[in-house]
Amino acid sequence: MLKRLINFVLGYINVEIEGYYIEKFINMCKRKEIFLWGIRKQKVTVLKAKIAKIDIEQAKSIAQENQCIIKIKNQKGFPGLWKRYKKRKIFIISFFLLLGMVYLSSKFIWNIEIQGTSKINPDEIVKEAEDSGLKVGMLKCKVDAESFINKLRMERTDISWLGVEIKGTNAIIKVVEAEEKPEMFDENDYCNIIANKSGEITKIYAHSGTPLVKEGDVVEKGDVLIAGWMEGNFTGKQYMNGNGVVKAKIKYTDSEKIDKKEIKRERTGKKENKISIKFNNFKINFYKRLSKFEKYDTIYAEKKLQLLPNYYLPISFIENTNFEIYETEKINDYSSAKLQGEEVIHNKMDKLIHGEIIDKSTDVIEYDDYYKITVMYEVIEKIGTKEKFNI
Amino acid sequence: MSKFDKLFEIPQELVSEIPKVTILGFEKLLLENYKYILEYQDVFIRVKMKFGIINIYGVNLEMIEMTKDDLIIMGTVESIEFEKL
Structure with missing residues (x-):
């Protein structure tokens, strides 16, 4: 393979050798380190062979000594090609121009690829990159990946690692997303149960700790429901890991406008x-x-x-x-607008509500060109979450 | 073979001029350590080696590669003959 390449670059010649002492010619060539290849007998006295371009003059003189005749059939390889295309100046100029353009275009970034995003929208990162200087069409040597990485790491908390790799004309931004992990509670930590939604308490059991609210109480978000301590007559105030189940009746309301037309x-x-x-x-x-x-x-x-x-x-x-x-054009009347509005709100609420729906009421108000539909759900849900406290 | 070659276990065919003939699938023949070609026809090749002569009979014999020590012959090889001198 390498030999073929060298032969192509230096050029070789297809020759026809005619004479009675062809074997002698071959042996003489071998002794003088002129190598022939692709030797094929064509007639009894005629031989076809390939010879390197630089050796042809020496081979001619050897042939003369042995009363052989060398006929050059055609030239192969790069020198021959060069000779053929030398006169076509526009062709050569445009060929080198093309090479130059390909080389020049390889110095720019033409694509930005984002890898490893699942929650983050890749377009956001592309936009951030463009703002801090990494954009399509800029010189590769002017890319300041370090400052871009630092800036994005400072700004965003949902990215735990960021890397910029430039391969060819492609800038690959690798992102490792940070996972939001829930706060873990140790059995020995002191914690209260607090309300994460406002509502009316329907049931409260405290496994450990002291309940501070009763059934029927209305609590706001953030109120302490079960405190992480117990008070005994003899033991005094003892802190502990508050635990229990609190259920409350919560009202969800949402409204939607449905156009008449x-x-x-x-x-x-x-x-x-x-x-x-x-x-x-x-x-x-x-x-x-x-x-x-x-x-x-x-x-x-x-x-x-x-x-x-x-x-x-x-x-x-x-x-x-x-x-x-x-x-x-679809004209909505009262009942169809109500149905449609309820459906839209139900789809929205489905994600928010985790408990059991006990009541639902729909209210429709008619305006000049639209209906306003308000739906209220009453839901029984668990509302307690743990919150650590220090003594 | 010298003592040096024996000590370092250098293969015999590398250091000596012992001829070596390799046949690949009856159509490619590699002759190592040849001296010169005595006769060349497309049905018959006679090659001088150090200890003798090798006659190759076949059809469409072609010498595709020739270097100082090696010779590669392509074509349908029918028989090979050795003549020890």
């Missing part, structure tokens, strides 16, 4: 594709007409051109897909 947009199923090319910030559209649809939604999909796995070019293809839509 509602415009619904639906896709008809027809779509069209349009392609445009983007050079960094300069966009060229490959279509001249506007969309044939009257009303449509457009979805952009951008794909960056890659030369090698980590070698992005500042050229990207954008595929615009237009989906035709039709709009219908």
